Amino acid sequence: MGRIWAVVPAGGSGRRFGGGLPKQYLLLHGRPVLAHALGCFLGHPRITGVQLVLPVADLAREDWRACLGDETGRLLPPVAGGAERADSVGLGLQTLLEQGAAATDWVLVHDAARPCLRREDLDLLLGSLADAPQGALLALPVADTLKREDHGRVLETVERSALWRAFTPQAFPLGALAAALADAAQQGWKVTDEASAMERQGWRPLLVRGHGDNIKVTLPEDLPLAAAILEAQWKEQAK
Ligand SMILES: Nc1ccn([C@@H]2O[C@H](COP(=O)(O)OP(=O)(O)OP(=O)(O)O)[C@@H](O)[C@H]2O)c(=O)n1
Numbered sequence: 001m002g003r004i005w006a007v008v009p010a011g012g013s014g015r016r017f018g019g020g021l022p023k024q025y026l027l028l029h030g031r032p033v034l035a036h037a038l039g040c041f042l043g044h045p046r047i048t049g050v051q052l053v054l055p056v057a058d059l060a061r062e063d064w065r066a067c068l069g070d071e072t073g074r075l076l077p078p079v080a081g082g083a084e085r086a087d088s089v090g091l092g093l094q095t096l097l098e099q100g101a102a103a104t105d106w107v108l109v110h111d112a113a114r115p116c117l118r119r120e121d122l123d124l125l126l127g128s129l130a131d132a133p134q135g136a137l138l139a140l141p142v143a144d145t146l147k148r149e150d151h152g153r154v155l156e157t158v159e160r161s162a163l164w165r166a167f168t169p170q171a172f173p174l175g176a177l178a179a180a181l182a183d184a185a186q187q188g189w190k191v192t193d194e195a196s197a198m199e200r201q202g203w204r205p206l207l208v209r210g211h212g213d214n215i216k217v218t219l220p221e222d223l224p225l226a227a228a229i230l231e232a233q234w235k236e237q238a239k
């Protein structure tokens with residue numbers, strides 16, 4: 001396996017979260033949400049470089065860097081994102097390729113809005129790649145009963161026995177993922193994660209069971225939840 005890169009999409013506006021400041025900049029235990037997400041990769045010996053993707057208006061923003069301390073060695077110059085998450089990821093991948101990454105290198109894509117990724121889960125995903133030629137992603141089996149909605153009422157209960165929640169990081173060969181995202185964009189397919197773009201190409205990525213506390217900060221109530229999760233993780237590590 002060649003080098004392994006990370007792309008961290010942080011180019012969103014946080015519409016569902018609301019408020020003035022996009023959620024990736026909000027503070028969790030004194031550090032921006034995106035700094036927590038970056039930290040996992042910046043401090044990992046198997047990650048060659050980290051490509052952060054920001055809203056174009058924020059490229060000159062520096063405040064979030066202060067919290068990274070001396071971890072910035074592997075942080076590449078941020079690039080501007082696009083209208084949708086998939087566009088931002090694609091722009092991050094293209095930048096890596098233009099800067100000399102090989103198409104056969106691997107890339108992990110991780111939401112900046114997921115600040116609670118455990119090192120052990122990142123290691124689990126990285127460790128799976130040798131046996132995952134079609135890529136891999138952290139995920140968790142659904143534990144709730146799922147309903148399909150129709151005009152505010154239950155239409156049906158969805159059989160959940162084989163359903164998993166897809167998290168990030170999601171790991172794929174860099175060139176194949178860039179091509180799959182470009183194809184999805186050209187075909188007008190809305191892909192909400194990297195795996196679905198690869199599935200469209202016939203790939204069947206490996207599901208790697210991770211911890212459910214790898215939450216995505218999406219709604220206002222997710223921020224205090226993420227703070228409590230981080231605190232619980234730190235207490236667990238301190239034992
Ligand atoms: N055009 C976009 C949209 C989203 N993202 C990033 O993709 C991740 C997951 O997206 P989501 O949670 O949906 O963030 P937002 O798009 O900002 O949220 P919303 O859909 O509520 O506006 C986030 O780290 C977000 O910053 C991105 O890089 N570029």
Ligand SMILES: C[C@](O)(CO)[C@H](O)COP(=O)(O)O
Pocket residue numbers: 085111165166167168192193194216218
């Ligand atoms: C990529 C992702 O986090 C996997 O669950 C999710 O699809 C992102 O969705 P969003 O609506 O862009 O937050």
